[in-house]
Amino acid sequence: MPVELVARTAPPYNHFTQIGDPVLRQCAEEVAEDRIDSQEINDVVEQMVNVLRHYDCVGVAAPQLGLPLRMIVMEFREDKRERFPKEIYEQRKMSTLPLTVFINPKMEIISETKHTHLEGCMSVRGYSAQVARYDRVRITGIGKLGTPSELDLEGWSARIAxxxxxxxxxxxxxxxxxxxxxxxxxxxxxxAAGGRANIPFDK
Ligand SMILES: [Zn+2]
Known part of the structure; x- marks a missing residue:
């Protein structure tokens, strides 16, 4: 499901802010209660979903689109199963995660067990590293687009969160x-390219 996006030069962007952008280093603000169901916030949610799907990634936080707001979108589609070797899919404890949207989320760690796996970020394009993450977490907050107000996540989904x-x-x-x-x-x-290669930021 490719989603076409127009380039935007003011937030909320249709691209990912990159490391160095101060917005990625500030503590995002809660969405005020009277704005949670506003058209403005619903539009931001829709845009975050579109960016997530356009870039075919698994999570977007609002600061990555230039907005210092406490909003996250996650999705791990079933079709990703075919894109990873079965051993990797199982070793990383990957599983399908339906579209999940939280406003003002809070996280509780519900297992002290940690797993270390390769992780990357659309805001640090072109790189990856081993990161230890808790195996199980609980997210609570205002759910949008059918997301419950409380969700327990495990394995790779807990990592995304x-x-x-x-x-x-x-x-x-x-x-x-x-x-x-x-x-x-x-x-x-x-x-292999004799050094003539670029990191793509547009997809
Ligand atoms: Zn990231």
Whole structure:
């Protein structure tokens, strides 16, 4: 389901802000109660969903579109199952996560067990690293588009939630990564192309 987006040069953007943008380092503000059901916020939710699907990623936090607001969108579609080798899918405890939208979410850790896996971020394009995350978390908040007000997540879905929650507090995965595992995901192609390769930011 490719979603076409027009380029926007003012927030909310239709692209991902990149590391260095101060919006990614500030603590996002709660959406005021009287704005939660406003057209403005519903439009932002719709835009976040469109960006998530256009870029075919699994989570978007509002600061990534330039808005310092406590809003997250997550989705792990069933069709991703075919895109990962079965061992990786199982090892990472991946599972389908229907479209999930939270306004002013809070997170509770419900298992102290941690798993370490490769993680990347659309706001640090072109890189990935090993990051330890809790296995189970509970998110509570205002759910939109059919999302319940409380949701228990496990495995990869819990990882996505922890990653997006961090964005609301100005934290990026590079703050939590095993530094020695930080890698440019296209380093092999860069060598194969004699160094003439770019990191794509538009898709
Ligand atoms: Zn991210």
């Amino acid at each position: 922890q990653h997006e929650m961090d964005h609301l507090n100005g934290i990026v995965y590079i703050d939590r990564m095993d530094v020695s595992s930080f890698n440019c995901i296209t380093w092999q192609q860069i060598n």
